Amino acid sequence: METCIGFKNWVLHILKSLLPQTTHLTTPTTTNKESQTEVVLKMEQIEHKMVAVNGINMHVAELGKGPTVLLIHGFPELWYTWRHQILYLASHGYRAIAPDLRGYGDTTGAPISDPAKFTTLHVVGDLVALIDAVAGPGENNKVFVVAHDWGAVMAWALCLYRPDKVKALVALSVPFSPRNPKYKPLDALQHLYGKDYYITRFQEPGEIEGEFAVWGTERVLSNFFNFRKPEALCLPKGIGFGTSPDDPITLPSWISKEDLAYYTSKFEKTGFTGGLNYYRALNINWELTAPWTGAQIKVPVKFIVGDLDLTYHTMGAKDYIQKGGFKKDVPLLEDVVILQGVAHFLHEEKPDEINQHIHHFIQHFSVEP
Template sequence: MEEEIKHRTLSVNGIAMHVAEKGRGPVVLLLHGFPELWYTWRRQIHALAALGYRAVAPDLRGYGDTEAPAAVGRYTCHHVVGDLVALMDELGLGEEEKVHVVGHDCGALVGWYLCMFRPERVRSYVTLTVPFRPRNPAMKTVEAMRALFGDDYYICRFQEPGEIESEIERIGVRNVLRKILTDRKPGPPMWPKGEDFSRRPGWPLALPSWLSEEDLDYYTSKFEKRGFTGGLNYYRAMDLNWELTAAWTGAQVKVPVKFIVGDLDMTYTTLGVKEYVHGGGFKKHVPLLEEVVVIEGVGHFINQEKAEETNSHIIDFIKKF
């Protein structure tokens, strides 16, 4: 009988963190995005463990069964990277031991901060959907997004504490999760005020083959219990991160990197991203970028939608290190 995924709660950086793990060998740290959980990596965990790796997937600060501090100021890049370094210590890794890191969506941003702040702890980094973007010293992060995409851009809409939480409560947690996880519309994601997509013609949408009603049940149960505020606070801390990272203006990320994205991904199809990724800008800031993989016909949740193909790309890269 196949060994089950193990779950435990560890004390890291002053919070209780839920961790799912399986396998023995070099550690692969899997960092989920919004609105997800450790569960997004369920197919990667089994595949990595079967090949001699120790797959470790935490519920990040504010998510699922991990503690969720209320204050936005406790979700800065320094807090979340501190969580990961403390997690490595709790896993029994010494100061000289490195981990492979795989990040998706907001988890990919956390991964980039880890690589920038503590490169000596990272063996390799596979980033899904989100390339590294250097700090713009002239304009705060959310201000720049508002100037480019307007007030309805999802990150701009997430800024006011309590506002989007009230909309989610009105629309329904399951409806919101269903919409976000199944959305395949290219381009910058918009969330216009007052929009109730659950009342659109044709709703509810049929779930794709990679996401079952049972999967949606799991996500829904955890977000109904924990709420969305913790996850939203990552976006609300973006301007604070901009202030805190002034000393890293112009810094390069110097760990081996592989970037994987779907050609329908909402980030990849946002204005200017393809040009940055393929035109030399990405490589300039990440000199050890070894490979860019674009998978055709795939949306944002690539590690779930194309699990086997994503697994193959991850494993092909990390086994080199």
């Protein structure tokens, strides 16, 4: 299987680099100070397989035995964004399942030329089929869900459309966003932030992809990973993140060159269009979800966000989270955690803290009746 061979070759490459100096690989970090060679060997134990779901072939990474935890990534991410959580959950008696969402990584079959095929209904359809495939049919095939960024958007939709599939949710970065029947989301965002706002810039098919091609995949990814300003992200045409193609590529402390190389290899293969289509389907989602206007999320939830996360500083987000609106829409919201000095990719930046938050929450629901 190509995806298995590709990942194993990458692992072997890392192991070779570790032989003369075992400090090269900086991820995944661990709380028990085990050697990085041991960590990479554990990564090699992750099983990679393809699962036919909802008309596409979904690549899934899996490790561990026990209650299933479905890990849903965002943009620009892959299953690999959960590498820390996969190892931790598997070592604590859980079965960690991390797919590449439609349009990403080694998942194939989604028509990336058509953003209308990337709505919440499509992606939730993929996830429900995946849950049925990995947890089995019947009334007891609920799973825990941990999700970040666009993964969180899809997790909220999963809880809204099919709460019977979810035991509990840990949502990272993106809170629930109730449908406003008066305004289409893209219209509202452009009105608030202007034409240079990144979501607005992502709308025209091919335009931002062309700029990304000029900047280079590795630089685009590093710019996203490095962004930690508590403000709206704007990407003016021809200027982008404001860095020069000649500037050296820098990395945040929580990601290694090998990590970036893995992400880069996958996005160079697929391009960014699949991930950008989620943004391009925003107004379509609004049109399709009118029946759920005013509906509440009825599963137990824990929400975690960094205080430097751009999503936390979206207009109205703080008040919604802190002044009762969030709890009204999500009545089973049990905990809200604001991590100080932490930006958007919190599960990679602070994996030990996030792992403990996840485990502490889901273990209360892990005992079967």
